[in-house]
Amino acid sequence: MTDTISFKLNGKPTRLNLDGNRLLLWVLRTDLGLTGPKYGCGQGHCGCCTVLVNNVALRSCLVAVSSVKDKDVVTIEGLEQDGKLHPVQKAFMAHDALQCGFCIPGQVMHAVSLLNKNPQPTREQIVQGMNNNFCRCGAHTRIIDAIQSAATEMQGGPAQ
Amino acid sequence: MNTNDYLALNFKDIKDYSDLYPQSRRDFFKRLGGGIIVCVVMSEFLAAQAQEERRFRGFGRGLPSDFNAFLRIDENGHVTGYTGKIEMGQGPITSLPQMLADELDTPLGTVDMVMGDTDLCPWDMGTFGSMTTRMFGPALQAAAAEAKAVLLELAAESLKVPQAQLAAKDGAIFDKEKPERRVTYGQLTQGKKIERHIEGKPPLKDPSQFTAVGQPELHRDGRAKVTGAAHYAGDIRLPGMLYAKILRPPAHDAKLKSMDTAPAKKIPGVQVVQDKDYQGKDLIAVFHEFPDVAENALEQIKADYDVPEARVDDKNIFDHLLSVAPPAHVLASDGDLEAGRKLAVKTVEATYLDGYVAHSPMETHTALARIEDGKATVWASTQNPFGAQGEIARALGFPAEKVRVITPFVGGGFGGKTYNQQAVEAAQLAKIVGKPVQVMWSREEEFFYDTFQPAAIVKISSGVDASGKTVFWDYDVYYAGERGAQQFYTVPNHRTSGHGRGWQGSEHPFHTGAWRAPGNNTNTFARESHIDQMAAVAGVDPVEFRLNNLSDARMVRVLKTAAETFGWTPAKAPSQRGYGVACGIDAGTYVAAIAEVAVDAKTGAVQVKRVACAQDMGLVINPEGAKIQMEGCITMGMGYALTEEIHFKGRKVLDTNYDTYEIPRYSWVPKMDTVILDAKDKPPQGGGEPAIVVMGAVIANAIHDATGVRLCQLPMTPDRVKAAIQKT
Numbered sequence: 001m002t003d004t005i006s007f008k009l010n011g012k013p014t015r016l017n018l019d020g021n022r023l024l025l026w027v028l029r030t031d032l033g034l035t036g037p038k039y040g041c042g043q044g045h046c047g048c049c050t051v052l053v054n055n056v057a058l059r060s061c062l063v064a065v066s067s068v069k070d071k072d073v074v075t076i077e078g079l080e081q082d083g084k085l086h087p088v089q090k091a092f093m094a095h096d097a098l099q100c101g102f103c104i105p106g107q108v109m110h111a112v113s114l115l116n117k118n119p120q121p122t123r124e125q126i127v128q129g130m131n132n133n134f135c136r137c138g139a140h141t142r143i144i145d146a147i148q149s150a151a152t153e154m155q156g157g158p159a160q
Numbered sequence: 161m162n163t164n165d166y167l168a169l170n171f172k173d174i175k176d177y178s179d180l181y182p183q184s185r186r187d188f189f190k191r192l193g194g195g196i197i198v199c200v201v202m203s204e205f206l207a208a209q210a211q212e213e214r215r216f217r218g219f220g221r222g223l224p225s226d227f228n229a230f231l232r233i234d235e236n237g238h239v240t241g242y243t244g245k246i247e248m249g250q251g252p253i254t255s256l257p258q259m260l261a262d263e264l265d266t267p268l269g270t271v272d273m274v275m276g277d278t279d280l281c282p283w284d285m286g287t288f289g290s291m292t293t294r295m296f297g298p299a300l301q302a303a304a305a306e307a308k309a310v311l312l313e314l315a316a317e318s319l320k321v322p323q324a325q326l327a328a329k330d331g332a333i334f335d336k337e338k339p340e341r342r343v344t345y346g347q348l349t350q351g352k353k354i355e356r357h358i359e360g361k362p363p364l365k366d367p368s369q370f371t372a373v374g375q376p377e378l379h380r381d382g383r384a385k386v387t388g389a390a391h392y393a394g395d396i397r398l399p400g401m402l403y404a405k406i407l408r409p410p411a412h413d414a415k416l417k418s419m420d421t422a423p424a425k426k427i428p429g430v431q432v433v434q435d436k437d438y439q440g441k442d443l444i445a446v447f448h449e450f451p452d453v454a455e456n457a458l459e460q461i462k463a464d465y466d467v468p469e470a471r472v473d474d475k476n477i478f479d480h481l482l483s484v485a486p487p488a489h490v491l492a493s494d495g496d497l498e499a500g501r502k503l504a505v506k507t508v509e510a511t512y513l514d515g516y517v518a519h520s521p522m523e524t525h526t527a528l529a530r531i532e533d534g535k536a537t538v539w540a541s542t543q544n545p546f547g548a549q550g551e552i553a554r555a556l557g558f559p560a561e562k563v564r565v566i567t568p569f570v571g572g573g574f575g576g577k578t579y580n581q582q583a584v585e586a587a588q589l590a591k592i593v594g595k596p597v598q599v600m601w602s603r604e605e606e607f608f609y610d611t612f613q614p615a616a617i618v619k620i621s622s623g624v625d626a627s628g629k630t631v632f633w634d635y636d637v638y639y640a641g642e643r644g645a646q647q648f649y650t651v652p653n654h655r656t657s658g659h660g661r662g663w664q665g666s667e668h669p670f671h672t673g674a675w676r677a678p679g680n681n682t683n684t685f686a687r688e689s690h691i692d693q694m695a696a697v698a699g700v701d702p703v704e705f706r707l708n709n710l711s712d713a714r715m716v717r718v719l720k721t722a723a724e725t726f727g728w729t730p731a732k733a734p735s736q737r738g739y740g741v742a743c744g745i746d747a748g749t750y751v752a753a754i755a756e757v758a759v760d761a762k763t764g765a766v767q768v769k770r771v772a773c774a775q776d777m778g779l780v781i782n783p784e785g786a787k788i789q790m791e792g793c794i795t796m797g798m799g800y801a802l803t804e805e806i807h808f809k810g811r812k813v814l815d816t817n818y819d820t821y822e823i824p825r826y827s828w829v830p831k832m833d834t835v836i837l838d839a840k841d842k843p844p845q846g847g848g849e850p851a852i853v854v855m856g857a858v859i860a861n862a863i864h865d866a867t868g869v870r871l872c873q874l875p876m877t878p879d880r881v882k883a884a885i886q887k888t
Contacts, residue, residue: 026452030403035395036388038571040522041603045818048522076388085386093382096784099792100249101385102522102571108386127826134818136522136572137249138795140829142788 007068010034010078020066024058025049027065028075036076036105040134047133050106050113051075057113076105079112088112091150092143099137107133111147120151195349196310198303199230199282199357230282231260231303233311237331237346239264239271241300244284244546245292246276247381248521248570248577249792250848251785252292254380258781259297261372263304263365265328266345268372276545276567286544286578288674290747290846293781297844298364305365306358314348367779367840374840376784381569391568393526393541394600401528401596402431403451404589405458407444408605411812412670414465416442423460430457433592437585438555445589451600470810472669477615478513481660484667485638488657492646500632500653504623506697512620512686513873514640514856515805516668517613517675518815520823523571524606525579529586530596531556537564540583543573548580552587563587574796575674579611604816611673612806616640618686628698630709637683639667644680644853647687648745649709669811676793677849680746681800685856685874688742692733692861693870701730702741702861703754714750717837718774719743722752725833726772733865738769740862742854747846749777753794753854755830757862764882766863768798770831773851778842790834790851797855799824805875 003020006013009032016031028034028051040048042061049061052074079086088111091097098104107130114121114129121129126147135143152158231241241260247253257271264271274280276287284296308328315333316323319341327336334342367373384390409416421432421444430448437443446461448454472480501507527540529552536556542548545565553560570577586599601609617638625631633654637645642658660667675681695705703723710716722728722741731737738759743752753773759766771794780786803822807814815821834851860871869884 022450023452026450029395030450033397034388035391035397038392038523039394039600040524041818043603043817043819046522076386080387085383089386092386093378096378096382096788098249098379098382098385099251099788100522100572101381101390101569102392104385105388127829131826134522134823134825136520136574136796136823138792138824139788140795140824140826141791141832144826144829 003066005066005069007070008072010074016065018065021064023061024051024063024065024068025060028060034075034077038102038105040103040106045132045134046103047106047110048103050109050133052109052113055113055116057110076109079108086112087150087153088115088147091146091153095142095146095149097139097142097146099139103133103135107135107143111143111150114147115151115154119155121147123148194351194353195232195234196307196352196354197230197232197356198307198310199355231300231307233307233345233349235346235350237266237270237344237349239266240274241271242274242281243296243300244276244278244281245296246287246543246545246567246570248287248543248573250292250789251379251782254377255293255782255785256297256300258372258375258377259301260304262370263301264308266331270331277564278545278549279564283546286547287573288543288575288578290849293844294748294846297781301364302358305363306356310354310356311345311348314352315343318343318348373779373781374783377782378784392523392571393528393539393568394523394598396528396539396568398528398530398596401598402447402449402593403454404445404447404586404597404599405451405454406585406599407458407461407463408608409465411467411810413811414467417464417466419444419461419463421461423462424457427453427457427460429453431593433589435592437588443588447593447597451598468811470812473809474515474805474807478617481615481639481667482617485659488636488659491642491656491658493655495653497632497634497653497655501623503625503631505626507621507623508690508693508697509621510690510693510872512618512689514616514682514685515874516615516672516808517800517804518607518610518806518821519574519576519675520606520610520821521572521574521576524601524603525577525582525609526598526600527583527586528596528598529583529590531587531590534558535562535564536587536590537566538583538587539566539568540580541570541577542567542580542583543570543575543577544580547578548583551580551584555584555588556591574676575678576610579671579673581609603818607816607821608813609671611671613675613678613681613800614639614668614672616682618682620686620690622690622694624694624698628700628705628708630694635687637686640682641679643678644683644744644746648712648715649691649706650711651709669808670813676796677746677853680744680849680853681797681856684742684744684853685860688744688854688857689860689870689872692740692857692864696733699732702733703728704730706741706743714776715743715745715752718750718752718776721774721835721837722754722772725774725835726754728754733861734868735865738862738866740858740860740865742857742861744850744853746850746853749775749845749847749850751775751850751854753851753858755858755862757859757866759863759866759881761867761885764878764880764885766802766859766876766878766881768828768830768859770833771858772833772835773854774835774837775851776837776839777845777847777850778839779844780836781844783836786836786847787834789847791832793849793851794832794855795824795829797852798828798859801856801859801875803875803877805877
């Protein structure tokens with residue numbers, strides 16, 4: 001039951017020979033050594049495992065690796081471009097929007113997806129859009145602020 | 161990317177000093193190379209730690225004869241502080257260097273911390289009780305002050321200038337009369353090897369001279385955490401490692417009757433181990449080079465258990481606990497309760513209940529263990545690496561020095577990671593299979609083995625006289641523990657009694673333990689709800705009632721500040737505005753909060769709209785870090801106040817994941833106004849826990865103000881709020 005699965009991972013063509021039913025999260029974390037996406041609940045409740053597939057946030061703990069065949073997968077490790085942090089990453093740092101940091105890769109990836117879909121969200125849209133990403137330390141209020149300022153910067157507004 | 165590449169990638173920022181393994185700490189110092197190393201023995205600090213341990217755990221251990229802080233200044237002038245404390249989001253990786261930089265007069269950027277490595281760092285009890293800043297901080301500052309004294313001696317020799325004529329700034333010492341005559345710390349330590357051990361307290365700087373302390377600093381680990389580069393225990397990779405999944409019973413104390421492992425063994429690459437742990441209990445695990453395959457294999461094992469009969473559940477637990485409650489021991493008393501009762505014109509009696517609450521850090525308990533040449537190395541998500549070291553040593557039958565625990569970033573602890581079962585499991589399994597083994601608990605295992613905040617009961621009887629003064633206060637707390645039980649109001653006749661320890665009592669159906677500000681959440685909920693009930697019967701505004709009954713100037717100041725920040729205007733509750741107030745003291749810090757809530761009378765749902773919170777925590781090291789902790793406390797505290805409660809039947813835990821156990825989300829977050837009062841003249845106090853203690857009562861009091869309904873049980877779920885409203 002070995003399948004050959006080709007996809008783009010953080011901008012690079014990747015080809016795996018493996019059981020295509022295996023879950024994307026564990027293939028990323030073990031076979032591919034990308035430990036940014038985290039295991040939090042295994043049922044898609046918490047969002048710690050969030051990655052982008054074709055620019056849309058996806059819970060990697062719920063999907064088979066075969067589902068990303070021929071698609072474009074980006075993990076937190078692939079967000080930095082040419083040594084430059086993504087505006088969302090910069091904004092999280094500038095707002096100190098983190099504590100233990102364990103949920104942060106998932107929060108950042110979900111926020112990027114949110115801004116891809118809606119580049120100028122209201123505060124309420126951010127709250128609703130992020131509502132299924134959990135943070136136990138309570139960095140929520142700063143993460144909301146960070147996403148708002150990242151949105152402004154991505155629109156060409158003042159950088160934080 | 162091939163296998164070799166990613167192993168290298170994962171290793172690069174893990175400090176692994178295995179090539180210079182110390183046989184003893186003295187050997188380690190030799191191998192560190194040149195420079196100045198200062199070790200501090202602070203008997204006062206150790207005594208305080210031991211006292212805290214007794215307070216929290218109900219037992220004390222002998223004071224270690226070892227030193228408890230050291231730092232090194234190397235030949236480049238770089239300063240490294242070594243501590244057994246760990247970083248789990250509360251921020252010492254950022255704040256401890258601020259304390260070091262000021263005492264040493266060196267730029268903040270030249271100071272780093274090595275944390276939570278039992279081979280490299282001096283013994284430490286663990287990271288809990290908000291002790292890092294208030295108790296360990298002074299030890300580290302003392303080491304820095306001593307190091308500077310050594311540097312001044314060396315500079316006097318080098319510059320041929322009397323010490324009194326020298327001053328230190330920016331990592332260099334200069335002649336005050338000819339500032340161009342200067343020598344850097346790096347130059348002074350070159351070719352030197354100076355080791356100092358100091359006892360007692362060298363003179364420290366006056367806080368008014370601090371330049372790094374008191375400045376808002378962003379988390380130093382921010383970049384690592386937003387790029388995925390920060391490694392947690394589950395992110396460490398070793399060549400040849402296996403992932404283990406352990407067979408778990410359906411309920412605590414369930415006995416394995418029969419089992420069929422054959423289907424699991426048929427899966428290619430899967431190894432199954434049936435063994436006993438060091439206590440003689442079943443240890444049945446499956447291993448694979450991929451964790452998901454191991455998980456699938458575990459699901460193939462069919463096991464039958466005898467489950468013990470269920471006698472208690474989340475409904476009858478309080479009756480059960482009261483029926484087996486140990487006798488009272490008096491924690492505080494004064495005056496004459498009976499005389500006080502006679503003075504009262506109005507009395508209030510009430511019983512307050514609190515359920516079991518999960519820690520639920522986003523990172524589940526995780527460890528990776530390797531045993532090589534008779535030495536175990538364990539990377540563990542733990543709040544007490546030295547505790548884990550001892551537990552692993554006992555399980556393996558190794559002497560403690562043959563166990564090294566390394567603590568990478570910890571993905572939240574809140575008290576739950578003082579319990580190191582997963583590290584012991586990984587070490588035992590690594591010994592059995594002869595390969596490195598990772599144990600990463602599933603969310604279901606995390607809920608099952610969590611050391612929950614204990615269910616607890618508080619009974620209070622109290623009374624006020626005609627002038628609105630509290631004349632007696634009789635308080636009994638069962639199982640929450642004594643932290644926060646003693647009231648701070650001016651009451652002439654009072655008694656506070658405790659029944660049962662704060663945790664680990666055999667009366668509970670499963671493990672219980674320290675949960676962020678242990679005991680204080682329950683005690684403050686009860687006390688501050690009760691104070692509001694007294695204000696209501698006295699017909700006095702709840703803020704004014706508190707001020708009438710307070711003489712502690714620090715508490716008066718935080719309460720007035722919270723009221724001003726919120727824009728409080730006096731009114732007798734229930735005023736229908738949905739305003740509530742609560743005060744508390746935790747870890748030496750004074751806190752007052754005022755909240756506004758909206759209650760949906762049809763559904764019972766409560767929305768917290770805004771919270772103003774003021775805190776006096778003495779000298780503040782990192783004001784930004786302290787504010788983040790307050791915000792975190794307010795947010796997390798809404799969980800135990802409104803939804804979080806473990807459901808169980810007998811010794812079976814019914815909540816297994818977030819589908820039924822609800823923690824705070826973005827949509828819950830109120831507008832927050834946090835104020836930290838200037839109190840530079842007082843020593844630094846705790847910051848990671850205090851603001852959470854007021855959240856139960858501040859919301860309960862606001863619900864009462866909105867609806868006239870008094871909730872005496874946490875959490876205040878929509879069902880409970882709705883039922884209470886319908887009863888009126």
